[in-house]
Structure formats: C-alpha cells, structure tokens
Amino acid sequence: MTVRVVLVDDQTLVRTGFKLVLDETGDIEVVGEAADGAQALDVVARTRPDVVLMDVRMPGLNGIEATRRIRSGPHPAKVIILTTFDLDEYVLAGLRAGASGFLLKDALAADLVSAVRVVVAGEAVAAPSVTRRLFAHYLGRTPAPPSADERLAALTGRERQILTLITRGLSNAEIAVALTLAESTVKTHLSRILAKLDLRDRVQAVILGYECGLATTDH
Structure with missing residues (x-):
C-alpha cells in the first residue's frame, strides 16, 4: 500500500527537502503541498491523504488550528506536527488538537520516514525530547x-x-x-x-x- 502524504510548511526549501526524502522510499507518495494552514485544508480536501506533515508557525491559519480542523473534518488524515520549537505549549496544543505525532525539524531522514509509517499503523510518535517534556509537564x-x-x-x-x-x-x-x-x-x-x-x-x-x-x- 502506498502512503499518501501532504506537506504543509511556509518554507519551500523545507517542503522540497521532505519531498525528496519521502519520494525515495518507494512506498510513500507526496500528493500535495501547502504553504499555510488555509491552503492545507483545501489540499487535504482535494487529495484525501493518509498523513499530513504540518508546520506549526505559519502566516494566517497556524498548524495547530489546521490540525484541529483536519482531524474534525470529513477526511481526518493523521497529522505529524513538525517544528523547530521544542516548547510545551506546542506539544500539548498539537496533541490535544488531534496530532498523532510530533517531531522536530532536525530529525534524521530515517526518523521522519519511520514516523509516517508508524502513525499510519495506528501508533503515536514523538521525538524523545518532546516525550521528556510531556513527562515533566504532567509529572510536575x-x-x-x-x-x-x-x-x-x-x-x-x-x-x-x-x-x-x-x-x-x-x-x-x-x-x-x-x-x-x-x-x-x-x-x-x-x-x-x-x-x-x-x-x-x-x-x-x-x-x-x-x-x-x-x-x-x-x-
């Protein structure tokens, strides 16, 4: 089965890099791209992907709200939030909005590919640093x-x-x-x-x- 992915990031270079990594796998296909949350909603509605790789900070509709709308919409694709900001507010807000995964943008290519496959299989994925912050937040x-x-x-x-x-x-x-x-x-x-x-x-x-x-x- 080919996993269909939509890339959402306001930086063209970032989207290009992710696309190159995913297209090399053979079992993951990038079926759409968007530069902000509003565009993401349109692309998801049109392409009906399995997974959305979602940036957090974007102009207009941000990644957290876009995630919430996608997950509550008619085509609730799995969402992996990608960010350079390892902050509790984004971790918690993203997960509460319905994200199935959370990775930092400096994750290794292999980790990115693995994350897509893991969430499609129904598991959750998070960067180790993010997991530690979740523990710290709740156990504190x-x-x-x-x-x-x-x-x-x-x-x-x-x-x-x-x-x-x-x-x-x-x-x-x-x-x-x-x-x-x-x-x-x-x-x-x-x-x-x-x-x-x-x-x-x-x-x-x-x-x-x-x-x-x-x-x-x-x-």
Whole structure:
C-alpha cells in the first residue's frame, strides 16, 4: 500500500527537502503541498491523504488550528506536527488538537520516514525530547490517584494495564511482550479502551493516562 502524504510548511526549501526524502522510499507518495494552514485544508480536501506533515508557525491559519480542523473534518488524515520549537505549549496544543505525532525539524531522514509509517499503523510518535517534556509537564503536577478517577471505572483490569503501558510510551508490540499477549490481542484491547472512554485515538489515550496519574503507578 502506498502512503499518501501532504506537506504543509511556509518554507519551500523545507517542503522540497521532505519531498525528496519521502519520494525515495518507494512506498510513500507526496500528493500535495501547502504553504499555510488555509491552503492545507483545501489540499487535504482535494487529495484525501493518509498523513499530513504540518508546520506549526505559519502566516494566517497556524498548524495547530489546521490540525484541529483536519482531524474534525470529513477526511481526518493523521497529522505529524513538525517544528523547530521544542516548547510545551506546542506539544500539548498539537496533541490535544488531534496530532498523532510530533517531531522536530532536525530529525534524521530515517526518523521522519519511520514516523509516517508508524502513525499510519495506528501508533503515536514523538521525538524523545518532546516525550521528556510531556513527562515533566504532567509529572510536575500532583494528579489525583488513578483509583479515584471515575473515567477509568469502565475498564477491566487488563485494559487498565494496557492503558498504563500505552501512557508510558510502549508500542503495541512492546506491550504484547510485556504482558505475554499476541499483538492482535493488544490491538483489540486498545480498540475497546478507546470506545469505552470515548477517545478518538491513541494520543488522546496517552493524555488521559497522564491526567489520571497512570505514568507513575504500577500496573
């Protein structure tokens, strides 16, 4: 299957560089480009890509708002936010807007390609520095004990285990190894978790897990 990608960045040189990297893969095709958020909405509506690589700071409609509109629109492509600014406000705003990934623009070409493939497979991806800042942001607060959070009451013990490991950043394959389960079983549990908690995707599950304190609890 060819993964269809739209590039959104106000710098032509950046878009050209990304396109060269992705076009060399053989299984990823750049089907459109945009220089700002407003153009991105039009291009996404026209091309219906699988993934959008989205800059944050652009004139007019910024990348965060464009991400929110794409994810809530009729063609909710996965969004990976790309930025040179490793700042909490962008990380949190981007993830809350529905982004499935967050990478810095100085990421290696291999990491960029891997990120596109990972989000298409339903996983979430973030640069290590971004992940550390997320931990610092949430763990710097004093969350309510997870047992006191009514939002988790609908989960079974196994589902709660899996949500805890998702919150800690483990992939489905890593969770399968940790709990001695088939990866397909982990995916089934994840689908049930999302449905029970009325969550859109894995990233929202991670955010909820942080808010409930699961990153610091034993599973």
